[in-house]
Amino acid sequence: MKKFFLTLAATIISVLLVQAHTTANNDSTKQKSTVIIPDPGNAGLILPKGFGALKVTDAYGKPRHIAVTPEGYIYVKLARLFNGKGIYLLKDTNGDGRVDAATGLGDYIGTGIALKNGYLYASSDENVYRYKLNTQHEVITPNQPEEIVHGLLNRREHESKSITLDNDGNIYVNVGAYSNSCQVQDRVAGSPGMKPCPILDSAGGIWQFKADQPHQTYGSGVHYAKGLRNVVGLDWNTQTNSLFVMQHGRDQLHDNWPNLYTVQQSAELPAECMYEIHKGDNAGWPYIYYDQIQHKKILAPEYGGDGKKTAGEDAINPIIAFPGHLAPDGLLFYTGNMFPEKYKYGAFIAFHGSWNRAPLPQEGYYVVFVPFKNGKPTGEWEVFANGFAGKPPIISTRNAYRPCGLAQGPDGSLYVTDDNKGAIYRIIYTGK
Amino acid sequence: MLKKISFFISSFFLLWLIVAAIPPFQNTGIKVSIQRGEKVYNKVCLPCHMADGGGVPNMNPPLIQTSYILGDKTKLISIVLHGMTDRVAINGDYYSNNMAPHNDLTDQQIADVLTFARNSFGNKASAVMPVEVKSVRSKKQ
Numbered sequence: 001m002k003k004f005f006l007t008l009a010a011t012i013i014s015v016l017l018v019q020a021h022t023t024a025n026n027d028s029t030k031q032k033s034t035v036i037i038p039d040p041g042n043a044g045l046i047l048p049k050g051f052g053a054l055k056v057t058d059a060y061g062k063p064r065h066i067a068v069t070p071e072g073y074i075y076v077k078l079a080r081l082f083n084g085k086g087i088y089l090l091k092d093t094n095g096d097g098r099v100d101a102a103t104g105l106g107d108y109i110g111t112g113i114a115l116k117n118g119y120l121y122a123s124s125d126e127n128v129y130r131y132k133l134n135t136q137h138e139v140i141t142p143n144q145p146e147e148i149v150h151g152l153l154n155r156r157e158h159e160s161k162s163i164t165l166d167n168d169g170n171i172y173v174n175v176g177a178y179s180n181s182c183q184v185q186d187r188v189a190g191s192p193g194m195k196p197c198p199i200l201d202s203a204g205g206i207w208q209f210k211a212d213q214p215h216q217t218y219g220s221g222v223h224y225a226k227g228l229r230n231v232v233g234l235d236w237n238t239q240t241n242s243l244f245v246m247q248h249g250r251d252q253l254h255d256n257w258p259n260l261y262t263v264q265q266s267a268e269l270p271a272e273c274m275y276e277i278h279k280g281d282n283a284g285w286p287y288i289y290y291d292q293i294q295h296k297k298i299l300a301p302e303y304g305g306d307g308k309k310t311a312g313e314d315a316i317n318p319i320i321a322f323p324g325h326l327a328p329d330g331l332l333f334y335t336g337n338m339f340p341e342k343y344k345y346g347a348f349i350a351f352h353g354s355w356n357r358a359p360l361p362q363e364g365y366y367v368v369f370v371p372f373k374n375g376k377p378t379g380e381w382e383v384f385a386n387g388f389a390g391k392p393p394i395i396s397t398r399n400a401y402r403p404c405g406l407a408q409g410p411d412g413s414l415y416v417t418d419d420n421k422g423a424i425y426r427i428i429y430t431g432k
Numbered sequence: 433m434l435k436k437i438s439f440f441i442s443s444f445f446l447l448w449l450i451v452a453a454i455p456p457f458q459n460t461g462i463k464v465s466i467q468r469g470e471k472v473y474n475k476v477c478l479p480c481h482m483a484d485g486g487g488v489p490n491m492n493p494p495l496i497q498t499s500y501i502l503g504d505k506t507k508l509i510s511i512v513l514h515g516m517t518d519r520v521a522i523n524g525d526y527y528s529n530n531m532a533p534h535n536d537l538t539d540q541q542i543a544d545v546l547t548f549a550r551n552s553f554g555n556k557a558s559a560v561m562p563v564e565v566k567s568v569r570s571k572k573q
Binding site: 079080156157158159180185186187188189252255355356358359395396397398399402419420 | 474478479480482483484486487488489490491492494515517519525528529530531532533536
């Protein structure tokens with residue numbers, strides 16, 4: 001009998017605690033108080049102690065970036081149309097954390113998706129659209145997107161347009177360079193770099209537009225930052241009130257310049273860089289790249305470099321320099337309360353995983369965490385979620401789950417998309 | 433008369449010898465070509481098309497059972513010689529990276545590497561001959 005009362009008391013306390021936790025951490029009262037249970041084996045992910053993961057779905061094509069509403073509804077932008085639609089609103093109606101209802105909208109493919117001030121923003125590979133939301137953050141007129149930006153360059157290579165918004169009514173759009181290193185002949189061994197690089201006037205940078213003005217294009221926007229080869233992951237940091245971006249560094253140092261770089265050097269170089277971007281910044285592409293081993297900006301071989309000559313005195317330095325070719329596709333500054341204190345305001349980066357390290361094993365295919373305080377890293381980067389590509393060594397990319405988009409749920413959960421097999425993961429802190 | 437007959441017989445025998453020798457020569461020919469082609473593949477193609485010929489999703493196309501790798505040899509040779517920057521669907525998917533021209537490779541090397549690719553990664557298709565590469569190379573783009 002005593003045991004029964006003890007158990008009863010413990011149960012009541014647990015329920016109260018869970019409710020208190022839910023209330024404290026949610027802006028929305030609509031959030032269900034059901035405790036979400038991770039998948040057995042955390043859906044194949046390897047996580048730090050105390051974290052669990054569940055695959056919320058893998059049934060909606062190839063999701064790129066992701067946004068989560070205060071109700072916990074998921075919006076994903078797809079790389080391929082799924083049943084004729086390029087955006088999906090995914091819901092969990094029974095509170096078990098798994099998707100059980102879906103609505104498609106938009107007949108265009110793309111990468112960018114974001115929620116801001118009662119609107120859903122989404123990008124194709126040329127345009128940016130927005131949709132007005134109702135009080136439940138559902139799109140009111142799915143067939144009538146408002147075109148915000150049009151006519152951005154899409155020349156196949158680095159075609160995706162990523163987006164993020166600040167708190168002053170602006171939207172930031174990446175336009176990737178349609179080239180590896182601005183050579184006369186793209187990716188051809190020994191082909192010299194064009195000087196000045198003609199790509200830089202309309203690509204290889206970040207453009208700023210008004211979030212509420214229709215029909216903007218290059219002329220009406222602000223050429224916010226130059227010399228960024230290709231950015232897929234970007235986020236507005238609310239602590240510093242500034243833009244942070246992850247650049248995909250150039251490929252093929254050895255393939256195109258075998259006399260200057262060994263296969264090993266080419267696998268490690270150049271760095272994948274995180275930059276803090278202010279208006280007017282230049283990150284130096286294609287003239288330089290950042291060497292994370294020498295900690296220097298190095299003149300690109302297409303422009304007379306030899307792997308040692310430095311250059312780019314006017315180019316900004318990276319905040320963090322990661323090893324080469326890991327392909328950062330998602331960036332998120334964590335502001336939630338679910339994860340332990342060390343994670344607050346830190347950066348999560350989804351690394352899509354490399355292909356350009358062959359014949360050496362491929363790298364990446366994980367989500368990394370970097371602790372931050374006031375917009376500056378306070379420690380080394382660490383792998384936070386791994387196992388997306390199975391057990392190493394990784395030789396083939398096509399069979400891997402490839403992390404791409406990141407979003408924070410209203411309870412502080414971290415969502416991760418995979419745009420190869422179509423999984424969407426939710427990582428939660430359980431303390432167990 | 434005897435001389436004429438013996439000449440006839442010996443020519444016939446010689447012809448038989450040649451005919452008999454062709455199939456094994458072809459077999460070893462394709463085998464050797466595949467072996468040489470693998471070396472070319474590992475150096476030139478593998479960085480993008482990967483060790484398993486699977487390519488990289490959305491970036492570099494696969495070489496496994498596609499109409500490009502198994503189909504028209506002229507078109508395939510032309511892609512290796514002149515590179516590829518067109519947006520085309522390959523088995524329903526699109527690939528964004530540009531392929532560089534590889535006209536620095538010899539006719540023999542291109543024949544070998546294509547013969548290798550057409551007979552690897554689960555593919556089975558006829559060999560590509562250096563003379564076929566030569567013919568495509570001599571045509572104006």
